Amino acid sequence: MDVDEIDVLREAFGPDEVPSQAAQNQARAALRQRMSSKEQRVTSRPMFRRRQFVLTAGIAVAAAAAVVTGVAVVATRGEDRGPAPKAQPVPSTPAKGVLPYLRPASAAEYLENAAWTAERRPWQDPRPDQFMYIETLQLRNKPAYEREHPNDAIRPELSENRKVQEWWSVDGQTRASYENGRLVVAKVGQGEYWTRVEWSTITAMTSPEKVPDAVRGPGSLGVDLDAFIGQYVVPPNVQAAIFRHLAQSPGMTLNPDAVNIDGRPAVGLGRTLKGYLSQELLFDKETYQFIGERLVAIKDHVTHGDLVSRRGDVFRQAIYAKLIIVDKPGDTQ
Structure with missing residues (x-):
């Protein structure tokens, strides 16, 4: 910019106002602080590592919203904001939208992440006349072999994946399933009898302390928790309470090398039965969803004296493709 242009600017805007003495003192103090920070930066800057993890669509929005309210480190081109803030201790109750454990190392930590994920699942309380739709993909021996050897381990050369569909009314009075390709609907007392946990018992399990080891209540004979969460479609807060209850239970073990039916990486959390069997719940290794x-x-x-099973033999494996509420038997959406 030449002298003529500078004169034009001066005539247009006039001379700069002289800053007050207080402003000069404040600027001088800030400069000294900046110089002191630069001297310390080489040796005192904390190291930060970013961990990437995948969120499902259902929780991505919640996580994104929470990030806005969290601590933000802003880099402005051409400026140095001084040393990064010191790392703060992780609170006992994680901030909304932040996974409790970014690197879970135990069954209890995985289950807490699973509970956190469950709580963010969309939910609307069902009507008594609606149905729980449970669709599973089961790895089983072929029917002919299974009829002859119902308790045998799954044999890879004789196994197959079967889609199993069930509908249970929320009030527990009606069930439906496919038999020989035909949808069959039955009501309790009409030639068939069964016992289901009442909905009021399910919805009362809102904290780990309210979840018994075996689910009991009106209309219940007692159901193992490990099986319960795959036989009922429960509210998010109830599923989270069950996971936290299991996390506090003795004997829960972590199997980080479990593999899902379709090859996706999964982690198994469970208990040892009879000294040689592991009864495991499977969770997605990235999203912590129960699968x-x-x-x-x-x-x-x-x-x-006879070898009954070998290490690695699978006796049961089921993947829950859908656990949702629908209006009537036959609905899958």
């Missing part, structure tokens, strides 16, 4: 269950041998087992 299924399996029963697998964790060591060779011999009974009466």
Whole structure:
């Protein structure tokens, strides 16, 4: 810019106002602070590592909203804001939208992440006349072999994936399933009898302390929690309470190398039965969503001198494709 242009600007805007003495003192103090910060920066800047993890569509919005309210580090081109803030201790109750454990290392930590994920699932309380639709993909031996050997481990050369669809009314009075390709609907007392946990019992389990080891209540014979969450479509807060209850239960183990039916990486959390079987709940390794269950041998087992099972034998494996509320039997959306 030449002298003539500077003169034009001066005539247009006039001379700059002289800053007050207070403003000069404040600027001088800020400059000294900046100089002091630069001297310390080489040795005192904390190291930060960014962990990337995948969120499902249902919780991505909540996480994104929470990030806005969290601590933000802003980099402005051409400016140095001084040393990064010191790392703060993780609160006992995680901030909304922030996973409790970014690197879970135990069954209890995985289950807390699973509870956190469950709580963010969309939900609308069902009517008594609506139905729980449960669709599973089960790894099983072929029917002919299964009829002859119902308790055998799954044999890879004789196994198949089967889609199993069930509908249970919320009031527990009606069930439906496909038999030989035909949708069959039955009502309790009409030639068939069953016992289901009443909805009021389910919705009362809102905290780990309110979840018993075996679900009991009106209309219940007692259901193992490990099986319960795959047999009922429960509200998000109830599912979260069950996970937290299991996290506090003794004997929960972590199997980080569990593999899902379709090859997706999964983690297994469960208990040891009879000393050689692991009854595991399966969770997606990235999103922490509950996706299924399996029963697998964790060591060779011999009974009466005969080898009954080998380490790695799978006796049951089911993936829950859908656990949703629908209006009537036959609905899948």
